[in-house]
Amino acid sequence: MxxxxxxxxxxxxxxxxxxxxxxxxxxxxxxxxxxxxxxxxxxxxxxxxAGVITGYRARVDPEATGRGLEVLVSIEVSVSDLRTLEGLEAAISACEEVVEFRRVFGAPDYHLRVLVADYAAYETFQTTKIICIPGVARVISQPTMKKIKVTD
The missing domain is CATH 1.10.10.10 (Winged helix-like DNA-binding domain superfamily/Winged helix DNA-binding domain)
Structure with missing residues (x-):
């Protein structure tokens, strides 16, 4: 804007x-x-x-699409070189399970919102797509118990 x-x-x-x-x-x-x-x-x-309104979209029920488990994920990195960080960001951005991805100030370095079918799908996602990315030092996963307020 x-x-x-x-x-x-x-x-x-x-x-x-x-x-x-x-x-x-x-x-x-x-x-x-x-x-x-x-x-x-x-x-x-x-x-x-003016860029105040950036678009229009449909809100979709994750349960209806087979992605009923929402996991909030924090990632700490072990590197500070730009090339590795850009690679990490590109790899995570390419994951279809990741619906929100933010770099934040302080620790942890990144926050993700991940939608998957169930705990087994999340384990597969974490072990095959996240922890193998160069620079990832620590992954903290917090499954959502209940959504109280959501605004987009």
């Missing part, structure tokens, strides 16, 4: 509604924010062009 783009109250209201239902029609969105459809559509397009 450009630092020069200033959100006003109507922009924030548009974002509020679209974050809850990205499939709202422009007519319904306009009604909810108190605009007529043409200026509402112009505002949405400006928000998209």
């Amino acid at each position: 450009s630092n020069e783009y200033e959100l006003d109250a109507v922009d924030r209201e548009i974002l509020f509604h679209l974050q809850r239902d990205g499939r709202l029609t422009n007519v319904e969105l306009a009604r909810r924010v108190g605009l007529t459809p043409p200026p509402c559509l112009r505002r949405v397009r400006r928000l998209e062009e």
